Amino acid sequence: MTFEYPEARRDETVVDDYHGTKIKDPYRWLEDPDSNETKEFIEAENKITRPYLDSCPVKTDIHERLTELWNYPKYSCPFRKGNRYFFFKNTGLQNQNVLYVQDSLDGEPRVFLDPNTLSEDGTIALSGSRFTDDGAIFAYGLSASGSDWISIHLKDVATGENYPEVLEKVKFASMSWSKDNKGLFYSRYPEQTGKTDGSETEVNRDQKLCYHRLNTSQAEDIIVVEFPEEPLWRIGAEVTDCGKYLIVSPVKDCRDNLLFFADLSKHPDITGKLPLTQIVHKFEADYEYISNEGSVCIFRTNKNAPNYRLIKIDLQNPAEENWETLIPEHPSDVLDWAAAVDNNKLVIHYVRDVKSVLQLHSMQSGDLIQTFDLPVGTVVGFSGKKEYTEIFYHFMSFLTPGVIYHVDFQKQPYTPTVFREVKVKGFDASQYEAKQIFYSSKDGTKVPMFIVSKKNLPRDGSNPALVYGYGGFNINIQPSFSVTRLVFMQHFNGVVAIPNIRGGGEYGERWHNAGRLLNKQNVFDDFQAAAEYLVRERYTRPALLTIQGGSNGGLLVAACANQRPDLYGAAIVQVGVLDMLRFQKFTIGHAWVSDYGSSDEKVHFDNLIKYSPLHNIHSPDDETGEYPAMLVMTADHDDRVVPLHSLKFIAALQHAARRSQQRRPLLARVDIKAGHGGGKPTTKIIDEHTDILCFMTQALGLKFVK
């Protein structure tokens, strides 16, 4: 198939000056989501992409198989609130998970909140929620069409009745109840001109921490904390387990936070700003509240501990010289999260070579009590609280769809029992193998990679491979169960590879720092080295190799396609950050400077211009060579990474390819009533994954084996 790509207007008059360097931005007009020209461009792009995907001869087989395998029951850990238990469940193909309530662990579950009743197409999603400590009231956020914006609703748990008020203009909000259930602390943005439905691109600024008193209107809410001189800060807040303190943690980008606290016992009635005592005065580390005993609070931090540790801070003597270490940093394992349980214990989750380790420690001494044995895989869910004597944890791996374990601390020894195990019809794990290897990157760094496939596949380069990466923001990509990857392995003899490239948090802050700011190229080198390893070891060959990533991972894939187009047959760029000179100008993009830097600073402009996908597109006819087949994906309500990144990128790519030797397709898929990914209904997820597998089938000439 040859392609007549849409001729997007190039406005050669748009030129920016970055510290003396002139940079053209001919598709600047695509930054306006509401112009007819932009809407027509999107329509023209979908008009060539849709027929290409629909002409896949095995589209129906793929869609049916995805649907069939997807249709298995999914559960969350049960969690206790007051004297009730709650859990999320999806029977299999429901668009949104449903929240159930039980009067006891083996009581008859009743539907408590079913988001599927809130819209015909499942595009209204539950996004954030918080029960009062006694489980009497439930605050929950609803988002529409995948936007980050939520409306907070308040429900009486016993009656199921909603309070009249709805809290609007909420985004990136922590929600925390005062211990007396009288009110909710939450963060909100001020009213702004124009729409706020998630299709706008305006910068999110001036977030305030508010206190909402139940049964009053939002207009009466009190601003209790604000930093008017810091419009880009987001304000996290949490009421301590005992209810006495409010821990306030402002963050200005995507790492490091300050710490303040307010003594709520001195303000039984909150009528204005809360007086704050500052604990941490510099943005230089992460501090996360875990629990407290009286005025002594436990925090998880990477301050002087790149693999993280637990420290104790006495709010009555908060100066750093009085801080104590409760659990010291482990030399190689990353302390990923901690939770107080059974009054005097801590459950600690470590990441050890990308695999989960779960331990029980004493809250007083920090000493290890016991390790809960786990297979190779990931703890993807947990529930437990200081006041309860039991925990649940949810285990998953590449070949394990899900097992929920229960530990009751009233019985010695503390032996985990299987609470619930899910099976996937038609999936026989014994036919597959998952392994972890370590390969060398360009600079010699050893990088771990998971490789999953059918057992005994020939190692002759004849199999297609799907290489997924993220590489940023201290995020760990641990093993998980994916129906789509299972279809790729089962019906295409596919090899799934997940390299844990730098920029992630798999080896703590050192790994994150080695893949951000001026080290960002290491991330692309690691990913390219992974592809070279798979080819060298004859798992696959470039013409059968697809690279895939979303958001920061979309940047990864687009940058690698620019730098090494010879290495891949296809590239799937999902909701990617692709204009590295302007990302900070839209919605929450300014928060990403902790990984990327900002083009407002010369040192970072000089670095960003070297890899920015939009600014490093070459002609397929030059020595860098023809691009892999590329599918650039975005959606109209993505207000995390606004669609303009993808629209400008595909316009520039198609312009460079027009009348060139480029034969492989360079296409864009722009979804509607969809966003960055959070809250996406099952129907849309299956349609999107069908399109991705169809694109790979068409572009790489893959064979679907029944």
Ligand SMILES: O=C(NCC(=O)N1CCC[C@H]1C(=O)O)OCc1ccccc1
């Ligand atoms: O922007 C991010 N996170 C980084 C993010 O979403 N990024 C960073 C790059 C693009 C995109 C991604 O990779 O998903 O989060 C905003 C936020 C959410 C909740 C609370 C506070 C702040």
